[in-house]
Amino acid sequence: MTPMYVLNALIVLGIVVSAILTVTVKRTLSSIICLAACGAFVSLEFIMLQAPDVAIAEAAVGVVLTTIIFVVALRKTGGKGEDEK
Numbered sequence: 104m105t106p107m108y109v110l111n112a113l114i115v116l117g118i119v120v121s122a123i124l125t126v127t128v129k130r131t132l133s134s135i136i137c138l139a140a141c142g143a144f145v146s147l148e149f150i151m152l153q154a155p156d157v158a159i160a161e162a163a164v165g166v167v168l169t170t171i172i173f174v175v176a177l178r179k180t181g182g183k184g185e186d187e188k
Contacts, residue, residue, distance in 0.1 A: 111151055117144040131182065135173045142166040 121141035128134050142165035149158035 139170040
């Protein structure tokens with residue numbers, strides 16, 4: 104196995120683990136952080152696929168902007184989801 108194959112497998116594993124954690128954690132803020140981590144891993148995968156323009160767009164929109172919007176919405180609603188009442 105080449106080092107690039109191992110790195111690619113680790114990135115895909117990170118995507119899968121962070122996606123599963125996003126939907127299984129109980130706290131809303133933790134779920135938002137896991138979603139941001141998933142987007143970061145996806146950005147890394149786009150870099151591995153030699154698509155830096157898509158990686159930058161994913162990092163800007165999928166990680167930064169989406170996380171900011173979710174955190175602001177969480178603060179505006181009081182941070183209480185159905186499972187946190």
